[in-house]
Amino acid sequence: MDRILVTEKIGAEGLAALKEVAEVDVRLDLTPETLLEALPQYDALIVRSQTKVTAKVLAAGTKLRVVGRAGTGVDNIDLAAANQQGILVVNAPASNSIAVAELTIGLMIGLARNIPQAHSALQNGKWERSKYGGWEVRGKTLGLVGFGRIASEVARRARALEMNIIAYDPIINAERAAQLGVTPVTLDELTSRADVISLHIPLIDATRNLFDAQRLSQMKKGSYIINCARGGVIDEEALFEALESGHLGGAALDVFAKEPPTGPIVTHPKAIVLPHLGASTEEAQALTAADVAEGIVDVLAGRSPRYAVNAPFVAPEEWAIVGPYLDLGRKLARLSTQLVDLPAQSYQIVYNGALAGLTSEPIKLAVLQGLLEGGSEGRVTPVNAPFLARERGLTINETHRPDAETYTELLQLVVTTSDGVVHTFGGTVVRGEAHIVQINEFWLDLVPTSSMLFTFHQDRPGFIGRIGTLLGTADINISAMHVGRSSPRGTAIMVLTVDEAIPSETLTDINNQADIERAYSVLL
Numbered sequence: 248m249d250r251i252l253v254t255e256k257i258g259a260e261g262l263a264a265l266k267e268v269a270e271v272d273v274r275l276d277l278t279p280e281t282l283l284e285a286l287p288q289y290d291a292l293i294v295r296s297q298t299k300v301t302a303k304v305l306a307a308g309t310k311l312r313v314v315g316r317a318g319t320g321v322d323n324i325d326l327a328a329a330n331q332q333g334i335l336v337v338n339a340p341a342s343n344s345i346a347v348a349e350l351t352i353g354l355m356i357g358l359a360r361n362i363p364q365a366h367s368a369l370q371n372g373k374w375e376r377s378k379y380g381g382w383e384v385r386g387k388t389l390g391l392v393g394f395g396r397i398a399s400e401v402a403r404r405a406r407a408l409e410m411n412i413i414a415y416d417p418i419i420n421a422e423r424a425a426q427l428g429v430t431p432v433t434l435d436e437l438t439s440r441a442d443v444i445s446l447h448i449p450l451i452d453a454t455r456n457l458f459d460a461q462r463l464s465q466m467k468k469g470s471y472i473i474n475c476a477r478g479g480v481i482d483e484e485a486l487f488e489a490l491e492s493g494h495l496g497g498a499a500l501d502v503f504a505k506e507p508p509t510g511p512i513v514t515h516p517k518a519i520v521l522p523h524l525g526a527s528t529e530e531a532q533a534l535t536a537a538d539v540a541e542g543i544v545d546v547l548a549g550r551s552p553r554y555a556v557n558a559p560f561v562a563p564e565e566w567a568i569v570g571p572y573l574d575l576g577r578k579l580a581r582l583s584t585q586l587v588d589l590p591a592q593s594y595q596i597v598y599n600g601a602l603a604g605l606t607s608e609p610i611k612l613a614v615l616q617g618l619l620e621g622g623s624e625g626r627v628t629p630v631n632a633p634f635l636a637r638e639r640g641l642t643i644n645e646t647h648r649p650d651a652e653t654y655t656e657l658l659q660l661v662v663t664t665s666d667g668v669v670h671t672f673g674g675t676v677v678r679g680e681a682h683i684v685q686i687n688e689f690w691l692d693l694v695p696t697s698s699m700l701f702t703f704h705q706d707r708p709g710f711i712g713r714i715g716t717l718l719g720t721a722d723i724n725i726s727a728m729h730v731g732r733s734s735p736r737g738t739a740i741m742v743l744t745v746d747e748a749i750p751s752e753t754l755t756d757i758n759n760q761a762d763i764e765r766a767y768s769v770l771l
């Protein structure tokens with residue numbers, strides 16, 4: 248049974264779904280060191296924002312197939328290392344947008360009316376009505392930096408508060424902006440025009456310290472900033488200075504460069520600070536855990552997860568057709584590496600028939616995996632296959648042919664060797680099972696097994712019997728036989744699926760038989 252390690256608190260429904268398919272250990276006590284010690288036993292790891300999934304952590308997870316981020320931001324996971332090590336990362340990006348949007352609105356009104364400051368003053372015995380006068384958000388300009396899921400929900404709510412909303416995002420959906428009454432602007436325009444700026448961007452290289460001293464100085468005098476995104480997108484020291492100097496009216500921070508934070512910003516009287524609570528609502532946590540559990544269960548079962556961070560997405564209705572072709576693609580590729588003697592000069596995948604119109608990227612990745620895994624020391628998965636292929640200069644061309652003749656769908660891998668000879672391996676899926684139907688000029692119908700004998704020979708009486716006797720003498724049991732030939736007594740192919748691996752002496756004996764061109768033992 249697969250084992251899943253959960254290092255932070257996640258919703259009970261998600262945990263229950265995980266427990267149906269795997270052994271689940273929730274360990275909230277792990278330190279970075281004990282995490283490294285524990286990881287080798289686990290097939291999947293689930294974290295929230297506080298566990299740092301570094302390259303070292305991923306390397307310690309020698310069995311890890313998937314890391315689940317129970318939430319949106321994946322900046323605590325070293326994605327480059329996950330790609331290199333072939334580990335899939337899934338998250339739950341649609342689960343907590345409302346929670347963060349509602350908190351953002353709460354913080355904006357908190358800033359406008361000094362709610363936290365007035366509250367603690369009163370709890371400390373001070374009735375300071377004149378000190379805590381505020382302002383109304385109605386008619387003010389809200390500048391949204393990033394216009395993705397969360398910012399859109401903030402806009403929807405800010406509109407009801409009768410605010411003017413402007414947004415900057417390098418990839419802005421103009422139609423959605425128009426629907427929500429949001430005006431797209433440049434970042435500079437937003438910075439200088441907004442009364443309140445709210446950040447809703449991921450922490451990536453391009454956004455690190457986006458709000459540095461210079462940009463903060465370009466903000467309108469007396470304006471406000473809210474950060475429910477990630478600490479690293481604001482320079483906290485520069486923000487402290489901007490509050491101290493009176494240039495900014497206030498700041499509300501849910502997230503910090505280092506959590507828990509230690510800088511002076513935490514106690515600044517014009518700052519509202521929270522311990523990263525954006526996603527911490529009952530509703531968001533239930534949804535987040537359910538979504539991440541679904542992703543993990545899918546990956547462990549070999550299905551395409553809905554929210555893969557580092558793999559192509561395939562819609563469920565397409566997956567029903569495409570999914571089984573991953574197994575076939577990988578098998579065709581592994582077969583080709585064992586049946587083609589000379590180095591390959593080029594590879595081409597041909598997607599025939601109904602396959603031509605579907606998402607082909609996952610099939611290509613499975614073929615790459617099959618081509619690479621025979622000659623690789625480390626783990627090869629569809630996630631790191633493109634990386635390893637680039638390292639080795641291996642490229643694959645793809646052709647989509649909607650007009651497959653014989654089969655509804657036919658997947659072909661065409662390998663051209665350095666002598667210019669073209670080798671074609673074709674297959675199809677029947678009732679969810681991979682069938683190999685073409686080896687070069689021969690058409691057959693073979694359900695591949697883990698150990699097989701392939702012979703290319705002249706079609707002559709007695710040939711099949713001689714090979715059967717040689718295998719019998721070596722105590723190798725034949726489970727099925729497939730033959731094909733160009734013409735009676737012409738060139739022929741035979742495939743025997745066998746229960747045991749064929750020892751090299753037996754293969755040599757077979758290769759020494761009359762009428763044989765070449766025999767291969769193939770392991771898939």
Ligand SMILES: NC(=O)C1=CN([C@@H]2O[C@H](COP(=O)(O)OP(=O)(O)OC[C@H]3O[C@@H](n4cnc5c(N)ncnc54)[C@H](O)[C@@H]3O)[C@@H](O)[C@H]2O)C=CC1
Binds near residue numbers: 418475502523
């Ligand atoms: N405080 C909390 O507990 C939570 C924080 N978050 C943070 O919020 C972030 C945003 O979440 P979503 O809206 O769901 O993500 P999203 O992916 O839907 O939206 C992010 C948007 O930022 C835009 N963007 C990227 N680089 C940009 C740049 N340089 N300038 C302006 N826009 C840029 C993207 O084009 C995208 O539209 C997450 O990455 C996460 O770090 C998310 C959930 C909870």
Ligand SMILES: O=C(O)C(=O)COP(=O)(O)O
Binds near residue numbers: 317318
């Ligand atoms: O989903 C996100 O990106 C968050 O920041 C939420 O973090 P959390 O899961 O509450 O540690």
